[in-house]
Amino acid sequence: MTKPDLQKQIAQAGYNVGYGAKLHLATFDLAAKVPGFISFLTFAVGLYFLLLDFTAKKYFSATCIILGVIGWRVSTWDSRKDEYSKVGSKLTGLFNSLKALYYEVKASDSPDVSSFSSRLEELQNEYNSTCLSNQMLFSDWYAHYKFFWQHQIDWIDGELHFKLFRDKLPLSFMAAVVVLILCVIGIFIWHFATGSCGLCLNGYQLANEGSCRAV
Template sequence: FISLVVGIYALLIPDLAQNTISAAFIVIGIASLFINFYTDAKDKYQVAGSALTDKFHELRILYQTVKSTNAGDDLTQHTEVLKRIQKEVFSLRINKQIFLSDWYAHYKFFWQSQTEWMNEQLRFSLLRDKWPLSFTIIVFLIVAGLIYKATLLLINLIHFC
């Protein structure tokens, strides 16, 4: 809330009246308001996250077990375990997510977890899988904006000379 107030006052006070600073404070303030909407459900998210992590480890063990079987072995039992894990995962998921939680989830999953065993089969790529789509779009827009600004600066320098 405080950053939102500072951002709004920064639009009015001449010493703080830089649009970039004001916009940053307003965005941070709005983001913190969105995050505060989920404070009551924090325990629910914690329980679901821990249970999903347990299912992730169960899936890794199942993968290693199936990988160590011989060609032609009966995999019916393993298929049933996979179906059970999938059913439990679907029952644990929470569709309404907190602001930017997908960014945090990508970071936790791809950069802090041991996912090499999954990468053997899925071949994760950086832009398609390891970065959230919204992050990729924002990076693209920032780079495009910087290129645009640099182009305008060069055009002005050429006309000035």
């Protein structure tokens, strides 16, 4: 293996480990913070609906049910959130070790990189044995934000050359945005069409009334 090939391989491992660390920490953050946020949101929505008439109370009830279901789903992660925090911290340490290894290889003048390759394999094996398989819904969105927009990854980007839509934005997030835009356009078209039909109908009725009066 050549030195440039090894540097790129270390960068790829750094991406996997760094993103994995952020993914576990994202699951921990969501499990720790979302229940409190839902409690505050329920209180705020309840206070808001106190100012509305009684006919709007059904919307409050539906909102509370939805928030309650979300809170219940998130609470199932509470017993394991500390485990995700520990794994995330350990993976962060492995990420830093890979970063140090990358710069060691970069600064080395020796053509023999077998010792560096062995260390890389050890770090990758430790990463594979440390990761947890289950992650919370939407934790990948949060992990993308934490890794690509908050973390210093210039040394990885210099080797892998990340692209905005291919790498930095999750595919599921982009699909959700497209669906949301299509829904907004559909609602706008529907309102415009029903409004136009309403105006035409009113004009037709007024014309008929005028004809009847003339007769």
